[in-house]
Amino acid sequence: MFRFRQTVCLSCALLGGGSGHAAPVPVQAGDTLTRLAIRYSTTIEALLGANPDLRTGVLRAGSTIEVPSRSRIWTVRAGDTLFGITRQQQITLADLLDLNPGLNPSRALQIGQTLRVPGGAPVRQTNAAPARSAVFRAASTGGSLILPVQGRLTTPFQSDHTGLDLAAPSGTPIRAVQAGTVTESRFDDRTGWGWTVVVDHGDGVTTRYSHNSANLADVGQRVEAGTVIAQVGSTGNSTGPHVDYRLTVQGVPVDPLTLN
Numbered sequence: 001m002f003r004f005r006q007t008v009c010l011s012c013a014l015l016g017g018g019s020g021h022a023a024p025v026p027v028q029a030g031d032t033l034t035r036l037a038i039r040y041s042t043t044i045e046a047l048l049g050a051n052p053d054l055r056t057g058v059l060r061a062g063s064t065i066e067v068p069s070r071s072r073i074w075t076v077r078a079g080d081t082l083f084g085i086t087r088q089q090q091i092t093l094a095d096l097l098d099l100n101p102g103l104n105p106s107r108a109l110q111i112g113q114t115l116r117v118p119g120g121a122p123v124r125q126t127n128a129a130p131a132r133s134a135v136f137r138a139a140s141t142g143g144s145l146i147l148p149v150q151g152r153l154t155t156p157f158q159s160d161h162t163g164l165d166l167a168a169p170s171g172t173p174i175r176a177v178q179a180g181t182v183t184e185s186r187f188d189d190r191t192g193w194g195w196t197v198v199v200d201h202g203d204g205v206t207t208r209y210s211h212n213s214a215n216l217a218d219v220g221q222r223v224e225a226g227t228v229i230a231q232v233g234s235t236g237n238s239t240g241p242h243v244d245y246r247l248t249v250q251g252v253p254v255d256p257l258t259l260n
Contacts, residue, residue: 026101029061039098042068076113089117093204093250105252147256148174148209148245149232162253163208163246170241172232174209176223177247177256184208185215187235193244194236197229204250211238 027036033044033054048054050066059065074085082105086093097103099116109115151168155161176199183206184198193210197217200206213233223229234241247256 024064025067027059027061027063027065028101031059031061033059036065036067039095072117074115074117076109076111076115078111080109080111082109085115085117091118093252105249105254108255148177148207149243151232151242154242157253157255157257163244164256165242165244167240167242168232170213170231170233172241173228174212174230174232174243176217176225176227176229177207178205179222179224180205180207182217182219182221182223182229185217185219189236192237194238195230195233196236199223199229206248208244208246208248210244210246211236211242213241 025036033047036042036059037044037047046068047065050068054065074089082093082096082103086096093105095118096115097105099118103115147164147166149166149168149172151166151172153164154167155165157164174197178199178201180199180201182197183200184196186196187194188196188210193208195212195215196208196210197212197215198206198208199217209230211233212230212235214231215229216231217223217227217229230243232241232243245256247254
């Protein structure tokens with residue numbers, strides 16, 4: 001199973017304190033009363049009770065409605081990560097994004113930032129020191145970051161390049177960052193990635209390693225964290241030997257360094 005760093009601590013409380021209280025939430029395009037009831041862990045009857053005008057009105061994207069509060073507020077503390085929160089609260093990334101329109105999963109959380117989490121989710125608080133993310137376990141023994149190769153970061157994660165470019169000499173071993181199953185091992189000339197390996201880690205998490213000089217893992221192969229799956233190269237659309245390393249969670253590109 002793909003593991004993320006545990007959070008250091010959290011501050012979480014019911015919005016409004018319980019039955020009879022409500023909180024304003026935005027209406028998104030395509031929303032219906034049924035969809036809103038599911039998203040906010042409530043019922044259509046409760047929504048109508050809190051918004052009498054909805055009985056004759058129509059939901060309009062961009063407006064707000066009152067939702068009987070069973071959602072909770074999570075206040076980000078040092079060490080929190082977005083995906084650590086979803087794991088600890090036993091919710092999906094989609095749940096969290098639905099509750100927090102505009103939240104960008106590719107950006108690190110800020111201390112003091114507040115997020116909504118579904119009211120039915122478990123709440124735990126711990127003062128334990130954060131563990132290093134198992135995402136990067138034992139893939140490299142040098143430096144402060146553990147990555148698929150021991151190399152130099154030449155291109156960081158950004159809007160037009162949703163991955164990390166890590167430069168290293170041609171032939172340098174590329175290691176799987178976590179246990180999983182190889183789902184692709186091929187030359188990808190359509191996208192310009194050249195020789196590419198993709199590993200499925202479960203729970204909607206995948207990693208991609210591209211521009212390789214050689215692929216050493218086969219489709220269907222089970223790999224462990226640190227298994228050599230390819231060698232650094234410059235195949236495809238590349239100007240020098242490096243690995244283009246990409247991480248997605250439920251199809252959403254994520255900066256791996258925010259999980260370290």
